[in-house]
Amino acid sequence: xxxxxxxxxLMLMGPTASGKTAAALALAPIxxxxxxxxxxxxxxxxxxxxxAKPDAAELAICPHHLINIVSPEEAYSAARFSEDASRxxxxxxxxGHLPVLAGGTMLYFKALxxxxxxxxxxxxxxxxxxDADALKHGWPVLHARLAALDPAAAAxxxxxxxxxxxxxxxxxxxxxxxxxESYAKREESAAAxxxxxxxxxxxxxRAVLHANIARxxxxxxxxxxxxxxxQLRQRYVLALEMTSMRCVGYRxxxxxxxxxxxxxxxxFKGVAATRxxxxxxxxxxxxxxxxxxxxxxxxxxxxxxxxxxxxxxxRWIAAS
Numbered sequence: 452x453x454x455x456x457x458x459x460x461l462m463l464m465g466p467t468a469s470g471k472t473a474a475a476l477a478l479a480p481i482x483x484x485x486x487x488x489x490x491x492x493x494x495x496x497x498x499x500x501x502x503a504k505p506d507a508a509e510l511a512i513c514p515h516h517l518i519n520i521v522s523p524e525e526a527y528s529a530a531r532f533s534e535d536a537s538r539x540x541x542x543x544x545x546x547g548h549l550p551v552l553a554g555g556t557m558l559y560f561k562a563l564x565x566x567x568x569x570x571x572x573x574x575x576x577x578x579x580x581x582d583a584d585a586l587k588h589g590w591p592v593l594h595a596r597l598a599a600l601d602p603a604a605a606a607x608x609x610x611x612x613x614x615x616x617x618x619x620x621x622x623x624x625x626x627x628x629x630x631x632e633s634y635a636k637r638e639e640s641a642a643a644x645x646x647x648x649x650x651x652x653x654x655x656x657r658a659v660l661h662a663n664i665a666r667x668x669x670x671x672x673x674x675x676x677x678x679x680x681x682q683l684r685q686r687y688v689l690a691l692e693m694t695s696m697r698c699v700g701y702r703x704x705x706x707x708x709x710x711x712x713x714x715x716x717x718x719f720k721g722v723a724a725t726r727x728x729x730x731x732x733x734x735x736x737x738x739x740x741x742x743x744x745x746x747x748x749x750x751x752x753x754x755x756x757x758x759x760x761x762x763x764x765x766r767w768i769a770a771s
Contacts, residue, residue: 457644458544459771461764462560463553464489464736465652466729467699468663469751472505474652475553476512477757478764485514485543487536489554492698493518494527497683500676501700503667523695524687526573529562536563540645549768555728557735564647564743570633571625581617582692590616597623604630614697648767649743650760651736652751659752664725671700672718680704699724 461478465471478484488494492502496519504518516539521527536552536559543550552560585593591610598605600623608615619630626633654660680701683689689696696702700721707717739746749759 457646458540458550459646459648459768460487460540460544460550460552461767462489462564462647462649463551463652463760464557464560464649464739465555465751466654466660466732466736467503467555467725468660468667468729469555469652469654470756471553471555471652472503472509474757474760475551476509478549478551478761479513481761482764482768483548484551485516485539485546485548487539487543487550487552488515488517489532489536489552489556489559490517491527491532491556491559491694493554494520495523495695495698496521497686498523498679498695498698498701500671500674500679501704502698503671522687523683523689524693526694529558530567532556532559533562533567537645549764555732557732557739560649561735561739564649570622574621574625577621577624578617581620585613585617593617593620596620600624601629613692646771647745648764649739649746650763651739651746651748652756652760653733653736653748654752655750656752660729661726664729665722668700668718668722668725676700677704677708681708684708699728 463471463475475484475486490502492498493504494517495502498504505515510518517532517535540550540552552563554560581593590613593616594605594608594610594612597608597616597620601619604619604623608619610616622630622633684705691697691702691705696705703712703717703721703724706712706720707714712720736748740748747763749756749763753759
């Protein structure tokens with residue numbers, strides 16, 4: 452692949468269980484690529500089964516980046532991803548390879564391409580106070596508190612959406628202004644000069660996607676997901692409010708291990724949480740469809756979906 456003045460990068464997006472990894476790897480025999488994971492769960496070490504992390508054989512096909520880079524005790528943000536991905540794109544471009552950004556964390560894609568909102572860093576003491584208040588009074592009370600400070604932000608959140616209520620309260624309290632105003636102030640993306648091809652794998656039949664999600668969760672259970680979570684809890688100092696344990700499946704398995712739920716309930720909740728994740732990812736993609744006119748969508752359920760991805764990338768390279 453020839454070296455160009457401005458680097459280019461493929462954005463390969465889609466909901467969970469839509470075949471993104473397989474489609475990315477299908478490009479490897481065709482052109483020199485390096486995969487940059489765009490997944491907020493794959494960054495964590497020792498979280499392999501529940502995140503559907505690529506196995507050793509898949510990782511050996513081509514270089515992979517941003518996998519197994521932080522401890523489950525740490526946090527990893529969209530800001531850090533944007534910095535890491537921008538740097539990697541430049542390095543991969545310098546090697547004459549095509550960066551393939553593949554994953555389903557849509558906020559990361561948005562942050563990389565459009566820049567980051569002018570938001571304050573997490574405040575440990577304030578967040579601890581919010582969590583303590585929630586434990587004492589319940590998240591609906593915290594949601595009502597947010598509604599008093601920022602009605603528009605509260606209206607967009609469910610009264611029990613702990614993670615988003617916590618962050619919204621934190622931002623409003625720290626900045627003294629509505630959430631929408633903070634998000635409107637954006638820093639320029641470090642990747643502003645990159646030529647992106649956004650490509651989304653979108654299933655034409657939601658029922659088939661749901662069946663794939665349930666089947667994959669059952670495979671995770673059969674492959675030792677419970678033991679993985681037990682070992683994580685022994686090896687690290689973890690808590691349910693940590694970013695790593697908010698990953699779908701892990702919270703549900705945690706509750707099962709603690710005796711909160713039985714096995715059938717854990718499975719039901721795990722599949723339901725993954726379906727909700729897919730729904731949110733598809734909502735993101737609908738927003739991208741409105742704001743990114745160059746977005747290409749491919750039906751992930753087509754028998755030749757991978758071939759369609761290859762054709763789209765080849766046309767893009769030939770035209771640029």
